[in-house]
Amino acid sequence: MSRPKNQNYKGHGLSKGKEREQRASIRFKTTLMNTLMDVLRNRPGWVEVKDEGEWDFYWCDVSWLRENFDHTYMDEHVRISHFRNHYELTRKNYMVKNLKRFRKQLEREAGKLEAAKCDFFPKTFEMPCEYHLFVEEFRKNPGITWIMKPVARSQGKGIFLFRRLKDIMDWRKGNAGKKLASLEAQPARSTANPSGSHDTRSSDDQKDEIPVENYVAQRYIENPYLIGGRKFDLRVYVLVMSYIPLRAWLYRDGFARFSNTRFTLNSIDDQYIHLTNVAVQKTSPDYHPKKGCKWMLQRFRQYLASKHGPEAVETLFSDMDNIFIKSLQSVQKVIISDKHCFELYGYDILIDEDLKPWLLEVNASPSLTASSQEDYELKTCLLEDTLHVVDMEARLTGREKRVGGFDLMWNDGPVSREEGAPDLSGMVNFVTNTHLGCVNDRKKQLRQLFRSLQGQKKAAS
Numbered sequence: 001m002s003r004p005k006n007q008n009y010k011g012h013g014l015s016k017g018k019e020r021e022q023r024a025s026i027r028f029k030t031t032l033m034n035t036l037m038d039v040l041r042n043r044p045g046w047v048e049v050k051d052e053g054e055w056d057f058y059w060c061d062v063s064w065l066r067e068n069f070d071h072t073y074m075d076e077h078v079r080i081s082h083f084r085n086h087y088e089l090t091r092k093n094y095m096v097k098n099l100k101r102f103r104k105q106l107e108r109e110a111g112k113l114e115a116a117k118c119d120f121f122p123k124t125f126e127m128p129c130e131y132h133l134f135v136e137e138f139r140k141n142p143g144i145t146w147i148m149k150p151v152a153r154s155q156g157k158g159i160f161l162f163r164r165l166k167d168i169m170d171w172r173k174g175n176a177g178k179k180l181a182s183l184e185a186q187p188a189r190s191t192a193n194p195s196g197s198h199d200t201r202s203s204d205d206q207k208d209e210i211p212v213e214n215y216v217a218q219r220y221i222e223n224p225y226l227i228g229g230r231k232f233d234l235r236v237y238v239l240v241m242s243y244i245p246l247r248a249w250l251y252r253d254g255f256a257r258f259s260n261t262r263f264t265l266n267s268i269d270d271q272y273i274h275l276t277n278v279a280v281q282k283t284s285p286d287y288h289p290k291k292g293c294k295w296m297l298q299r300f301r302q303y304l305a306s307k308h309g310p311e312a313v314e315t316l317f318s319d320m321d322n323i324f325i326k327s328l329q330s331v332q333k334v335i336i337s338d339k340h341c342f343e344l345y346g347y348d349i350l351i352d353e354d355l356k357p358w359l360l361e362v363n364a365s366p367s368l369t370a371s372s373q374e375d376y377e378l379k380t381c382l383l384e385d386t387l388h389v390v391d392m393e394a395r396l397t398g399r400e401k402r403v404g405g406f407d408l409m410w411n412d413g414p415v416s417r418e419e420g421a422p423d424l425s426g427m428v429n430f431v432t433n434t435h436l437g438c439v440n441d442r443k444k445q446l447r448q449l450f451r452s453l454q455g456q457k458k459a460a461s
Contacts, residue, residue, distance in 0.1 A: 012054055025045050025047045026046045026047070026057055026393070027047050028046050028047070028056065029049045029059075030058065035376060039387070043384075045393070056077060056078055065084065077392070080340055082341060082364060083335050083338065083343050085336050086335070088335055090345070091151050092151045094151075095331075099121055118326050120356075120359050124219075125137070127214065127216065128215075135165065145162075146163070146217050146218065147162075147219075148160050148218075151216055158213070161220060224350060228258075232256045232295075233348050233349060235348060237251040238328075238347060240343050241390070243332050243337035246329065247412070248324065248328055248409055249389055250409045251382055252407065253382065254297040254378075254437070255297060256297065258294070294371070297437035298439070301436075301437030316351070317436055319357050320357045321409065324347065327359060342386075342390055343364065344366065346365075346367070347359070385403060395453055401415060401433055402433075402445060404446050407433050416433060417433045
């Protein structure tokens with residue numbers, strides 16, 4: 001998207017050598033002082049820019065995006081780390097609204113069987129505007145457990161479980177309840193505009209700018225898969241380089257985050273049992289920082305294969321692939337696809353005892369702060385490979401199916417795992433190009449990739 005230059009616009013990337021390959025260095029900026037800063041500072045040819053200096057690459061936070069994106073002119077090669085209205089996928093209420101709409105669309109266009117592929121999120125109601133619908137559903141299934149989550153907070157803040165409407169009454173007495181009382185007499189109104197997207201003026205990912213907090217009430221998964229009697233969820237990383245056409249990469253590594261306490265439904269007030277967020281678990285009295293509460297995904301995949309066999313594991317991981325793609329497709333037409341933007345999403349997936357994966361939420365700013373040495377190494381490699389795919393250095397051909405630990409899983413259609421095979425998902429033996437939880441020999445792959453690219457460059461010159 002090119003923007004006209006005028007006195008109100010701040011320009012970036014405006015220097016003599018416009019072409020990326022002619023640049024002597026790449027000027028980067030970020031405000032995040034964690035693993036990301038280490039990776040950016042150690043990258044050959046990248047130079048840090050402070051304050052108001054010109055930059056080519058900005059790993060920004062979402063508050064900068066909201067305040068500055070529309071007033072910033074960016075040269076062709078410039079890249080920033082979020083899409084303008086990322087919250088269509090990363091705010092819990094919008095994510096569910098977009099998935100529900102997409103499911104209806106699929107049912108109309110492709111039938112119920114195809115629409116059923118979107119049945120990977122628990123029954124959810126936005127509060128307070130869907131309060132009446134929620135009460136109706138609640139009364140149909142007395143005694144089951146529900147979970148309340150603020151739509152725009154992270155790290156487990158503000159979450160609670162409940163089984164009685166009385167608990168909601170207590171919640172209503174708080175700040176959100178004032179809005180609920182005024183809305184109860186009114187029909188539910190959507191914040192969507194005619195195009196299906198949400199009004200950017202009232203939407204953001206920063207909780208403190210919402211005067212009254214919205215929540216979602218979601219059916220709690222009462223039968224999670226347990227390992228050692230403990231509940232866990234999975235953090236998986238998906239990199240989106242473009243929405244139109246949709247171009248998405250899946251990282252091979254990720255982790256399972258365990259709760260510190262054995263699972264039971266007898267005490268629904270105990271956060272250490274029900275919330276797996278590291279921010280919650282590390283405040284537990286018996287938390288061990290060195291031991292932590294994480295398994296790498298390779299270990300998790302091997303454990304499941306030993307318990308249930310490789311076929312069951314293949315099915316589970318294929319079902320997770322479906323979650324990643326369908327969720328991205330659900331927002332494909334409402335996200336503003338800008339060639340300057342990319343986004344590294346952190347998906348949170350829960351597995352139930354039937355080995356069915358459920359999408360809990362998608363994070364626009366997954367934590368890049370390491371909780372252990374193993375975590376630091378994973379996040380360092382993840383970020384290095386993200387920068388390889390973003391390719392500020394203009395080294396890639398654009399035909400790569402793998403870059404380091406990232407595998408291209410969708411390129412305006414499913415990508416085949418077979419080398420050189422046509423990307424036709426209709427083929428009987430078609431296998432998607434995803435390797436989540438598989439061996440990540442990224443260093444060897446990157447050496448081969450860049451050696452091959454250098455060879456091609458020499459041959460062409």
